[in-house]
Amino acid sequence: MADKMIYAVYDDPEVLKSAARTAVTAGLKVSDVYSPFPVHGLDPIIGVKRTRLGIVSFMFGLTGLSLALLGMSYFMIWDWPMNIGGKPSFSLYQNLPAFIPVAFEFTVLCAAHGMAITYLIRNKTLPGMPARNPDPRSTDDKFVMELRTSANPGRNAEDIVSVLRGTPASEINERSSH
Amino acid sequence: MEFTFSKRARTLTLVLIVAGLLATVVGIMGDTTDHHQRTWASLFVNGFFFFGIALGSLYFFALQYATESAWSALLKRVYEGLMGFLPIGAGVIVLVLAAGHFGHLHHLWHWMDPEVTNPDNPEKYDALIAGKMPYLNTGFFWLRTIAYLAVFLLFARWFRKRSLEMDRQTGDVLVTNHKTNYRRGALFLVLFAVFSSMLAWDWIMSIDVHWFSTLFGWYTFSGIWVSAMVAAMVMVLYLKRKGYLPQVNNSHIHDMGKWVFAISFLWSYLWFSQFMLYWYANIPEEVSYFMVRVDPGLQLHNGFRWPFFITFIINFTVPMVLLMSRDAKRNPRFLMTVCALILIGHWMDVQVMVQPGTLGHWHMSWLEIGMFLLFLGVFIRVALTTLTKAPLVPVHHPYMDESVHHHI
Numbered sequence: 001m002a003d004k005m006i007y008a009v010y011d012d013p014e015v016l017k018s019a020a021r022t023a024v025t026a027g028l029k030v031s032d033v034y035s036p037f038p039v040h041g042l043d044p045i046i047g048v049k050r051t052r053l054g055i056v057s058f059m060f061g062l063t064g065l066s067l068a069l070l071g072m073s074y075f076m077i078w079d080w081p082m083n084i085g086g087k088p089s090f091s092l093y094q095n096l097p098a099f100i101p102v103a104f105e106f107t108v109l110c111a112a113h114g115m116a117i118t119y120l121i122r123n124k125t126l127p128g129m130p131a132r133n134p135d136p137r138s139t140d141d142k143f144v145m146e147l148r149t150s151a152n153p154g155r156n157a158e159d160i161v162s163v164l165r166g167t168p169a170s171e172i173n174e175r176s177s178h
Numbered sequence: 179m180e181f182t183f184s185k186r187a188r189t190l191t192l193v194l195i196v197a198g199l200l201a202t203v204v205g206i207m208g209d210t211t212d213h214h215q216r217t218w219a220s221l222f223v224n225g226f227f228f229f230g231i232a233l234g235s236l237y238f239f240a241l242q243y244a245t246e247s248a249w250s251a252l253l254k255r256v257y258e259g260l261m262g263f264l265p266i267g268a269g270v271i272v273l274v275l276a277a278g279h280f281g282h283l284h285h286l287w288h289w290m291d292p293e294v295t296n297p298d299n300p301e302k303y304d305a306l307i308a309g310k311m312p313y314l315n316t317g318f319f320w321l322r323t324i325a326y327l328a329v330f331l332l333f334a335r336w337f338r339k340r341s342l343e344m345d346r347q348t349g350d351v352l353v354t355n356h357k358t359n360y361r362r363g364a365l366f367l368v369l370f371a372v373f374s375s376m377l378a379w380d381w382i383m384s385i386d387v388h389w390f391s392t393l394f395g396w397y398t399f400s401g402i403w404v405s406a407m408v409a410a411m412v413m414v415l416y417l418k419r420k421g422y423l424p425q426v427n428n429s430h431i432h433d434m435g436k437w438v439f440a441i442s443f444l445w446s447y448l449w450f451s452q453f454m455l456y457w458y459a460n461i462p463e464e465v466s467y468f469m470v471r472v473d474p475g476l477q478l479h480n481g482f483r484w485p486f487f488i489t490f491i492i493n494f495t496v497p498m499v500l501l502m503s504r505d506a507k508r509n510p511r512f513l514m515t516v517c518a519l520i521l522i523g524h525w526m527d528v529q530v531m532v533q534p535g536t537l538g539h540w541h542m543s544w545l546e547i548g549m550f551l552l553f554l555g556v557f558i559r560v561a562l563t564t565l566t567k568a569p570l571v572p573v574h575h576p577y578m579d580e581s582v583h584h585h586i
Contacts (some may be wrong), residue, residue, distance in 0.1 A: 041585070058502070085458060097454045 003150040003177040004157045005031075007134055008169040009142050013039045016143040019167035020045045023147065026163045028155065032146045034138035057115040064110025068103040134175070142170075181422060181565045191559040198552030205545025211537065218284040219536045220546050222274040224553040226381065227405070227528045229267025231557070234406025235260035236334050237370055243356075243363030249433060251581035252426055254572050255565060256413050258341060260406065261334050262564030263557050268327045271381065275323065279316060286536045289314055289387045306388050314384060322380055326373045333366050345573040356576045374399040385535035389467040391456075397448040398531075404441040404493075405524045408517045411438055413561065415510050415517075422570055428508050429586045435507030438517065442497035445524075449490060470534045481540035486530050492523030525550060 010016040016039065020030055030046040033039070042048075073092045076082045076099075081089040088094045120126045138144040147160050157174060164172050209216045239257040242250045277283040279290045288294065293302040295311055307314070337359070344355055375395025383394045391397075411434045417423050418431075456464050470482060477483035500516050501507060533540060572578065 054504070085460060087458075087460075097450075097457050100450065100454065 003148055005134070005175045005177060006147045006149075006157060006160050006164065007173045007175065008145045008147070008164045008167065009135065009137070009171045009173070010145070010168070011142065011170055013042075013143060015168055016145065017042055017045060019164070019169065020145060022167050023145070023163060028147060028160060028163060029151045030145055031148045031151050034133055034135065034144040034146070036139055036141060036143075039143070053115060053119060056118050057111050060114030060118075061107045061111035063114075064107040065103055067110070068106035069099065072099045072102060135173075179422060179424075179570050181417070181562075181570045183562050183566050184420070187558075187562060191555045191562070194551050194555030194558070198548050198550070198555055201544045201548025202552055203548075205543065205548050208543075209545060213284045215284050215286065216537055216541055216545060218274055218277065218286055219532055220541075220549045221270065222286060223525075223528050223532050223546075224549050225267055225270030225274060226532075227525050228263055228553050228557045229271060230402035230528075231405045231409045232261050232264040232267055232334075233330060233374075234402045234404075235410060236264065236330060236337070237367075237374075237403065238406055238410070239337060240333070240363040240366040240370070243359045244367050246360065246577075248577035248580035249430065249584040251575045251577040252423065252430065252571055252584075253410070253414060253434075254341065254575065255568060255570055256410055256417070258338055258568070259561045259565040260409055260413065261338065262560045264334050265331060266556065266560065268331060272323070272327070275320075275381075279320075286532075287384060287387075288535075289384060290316055310387070314387070319380060322376060326377050329369050329373065333362070333369075336362065341572065342568055344575070345569060348574055352574050353576055374402070382531050385532060386467050387535075388463065391452055391467070393448055393452040397445070397452055400441060400445040400448050401524050401527055404438065404445050405521060407434070407437045407441055408521050408524075410434065411517050412514060412521070415514050417570070418510065425571065425582050427584065429584045430581075431510065431513070432504070432507045432586060433584075435501060435513060438520065439497055439501045439507070442493060442501075442520065446490070446494035446498075449494070467534075471530065480534070480538060482530065482534055485526060485540055485542070489523055489526045489530055492519060493527060496520060496523070 008019065010019060013035065016033065016035070020033070020042065023030055024045060024047070033042060033046065035042075043050075069092065077089060077092055077095065083089055084098070087098065092099070124132060133139065134146065135142065135144045145164075147164075149155065149157055149160070152160060161172055161174070205220075206214065206217050235257040239254070239261065241247075242254070242257075274284075274286070278286050285291065289307045289310070291302070293299045294304045295308045295315075297303055297308070340355060340359060344352055347355060375398075378395045378398035382398060383390065411431075414423065414426060414431070414434065418426060453468060456468055459465070470476060470480065471486040472483055474483060496516060496519055500512075506512055506516075529542070529546065575581070
């Protein structure tokens with residue numbers, strides 16, 4: 001059976017939140033919400049898991065720190081020992097304070113870029129990727145809630161629509177996936 | 179809700195004070211340094227450290243008004259409570275300064291001796307100190323000290339008085355007073371920006387009188403700030419555990435944890451910037467301050483190397499590793515432990531600032547620990563007593579509703 005998507009369109013974030021609460025209370029699973037701006041407090045209602053982007057960022061930062069220290073100990077200590085300002089140049093430990101600024105900057109660089117790129121890939125919003133937005137008005141002033149029959153086993157499209165009719169949706173659209 | 183100073187807390191602070199006093203007396207009897215220098219240094223370190231917590235709270239209080247922050251409206255009284263120690267701390271600092279300058283009871287501030295700037299005394303004359311005379315002379319020094327303390331005490335008194343008045347006001351009067359607080363807060367920040375740096379040069383940096391650092395003021399200020407954030411955190415967690423401040427939720431605690439985390443980084447950044455640049459340039463008159471503290475050869479002789487680095491580890495690595503995750507910043511028991519550790523770390527930091535220039539050797543036993551317990555007991559007692567004098571949550575505050583619904 002083909003997957004059916006039902007889109008309920010709302011005019012206001014607070015109305016959207018109460019509608020989402022109604023749908024969840026009726027035992028429905030809300031697949032996604034498209035909105036012009038982040039709606040505070042929506043995530044727990046529709047059961048979005050907390051982001052793991054922070055962990056990713058930490059790992060990218062750690063990678064950056066290790067790479068920076070590894071690189072500098074190779075360039076400045078091992079391959080071609082540099083005498084800068086008469087500092088002893090025979091071990092990483094003795095020269096560490098001089099390497100901290102570079103290590104810090106490289107940590108930040110890797111963490112920030114890694115986090116941003118991960119975010120774009122995970123959301124499938126890298127430059128040039130096709131927009132997944134079902135309704136362009138949700139980038140302007142509409143709040144669109146998406147429910148799928150595939151995510152709601154045992155409920156058919158009419159059932160879902162009848163629940164949504166009980167919420168102050170300005171319109172309800174149905175679409176089949178290909 | 180009114181706060182009552184429980185019998186148990188009264189007994190505990192009294193035990194702290196008595197135990198601290200006994201240990202201090204034992205320490206003073208064992209103090210063999212010239213002029214009881216060690217006792218005076220310890221008194222100054224603790225006076226300054228706890229004065230710093232009160233001052234940092236005053237600063238943060240003013241900052242909340244100047245930035246029109248809403249989330250912290252619920253916590254206003256906690257900062258007022260911590261500010262209660264300000265007059266005592268100021269008194270201790272003035273006492274130590276006056277004992278050195280007028281009483282000649284110690285020589286923590288070597289430059290106060292008029293002979294070191296007297297060219298007719300070739301034995302004691304110090305050309306470097308004499309060169310600093312236009313700024314570092316006792317007359318101007320006292321003028322500055324009095325100016326800092328007067329401004330801090332006047333603002334603290336004014337904020338407190340106005341805060342109690344606002345409990346009885348509503349409507350337009352309340353809003354007008356809130357806007358006045360906003361302007362006074364901003365004015366205080368301007369004065370504090372200058373004075374916080376200058377008091378660090380005057381009271382602490384001038385101990386190592388031949389040395390100078392343009393970063394020293396901010397470094398000291400960041401230490402004061404993070405100590406205040408940590409103290410406020412411990413106080414709020416204590417109050418919550420006792421069932422007070424029911425409206426303070428996880429998000430408030432989380433945000434306070436972020437402040438501890440962020441300002442620990444600010445402190446570490448400034449600590450490292452100061453250290454790294456002097457270490458790198460390695461110019462004799464500039465590196466002298468750090469030679470005493472980090473030189474491995476001198477460690478055997480004066481013992482400052484390990485306290486210096488352990489302080490950095492406690493104040494940087496501990497908050498970085500332990501407070502990075504979101505869950506850590508929402509766990510009261512964990513936060514309490516980490517905050518207590520950081521508080522001790524910043525107390526150690528003041529010891530490492532003061533001891534090398536005044537004592538020459540690392541001292542950490544009865545006298546230092548006893549004095550710490552004594553001051554801690556007095557500080558907690560004063561803070562809790564101040565809290566009993568007004569409703570624990572401000573009765574009227576224009577941002578109260580926003581603060582109660584704080585959610586992140």
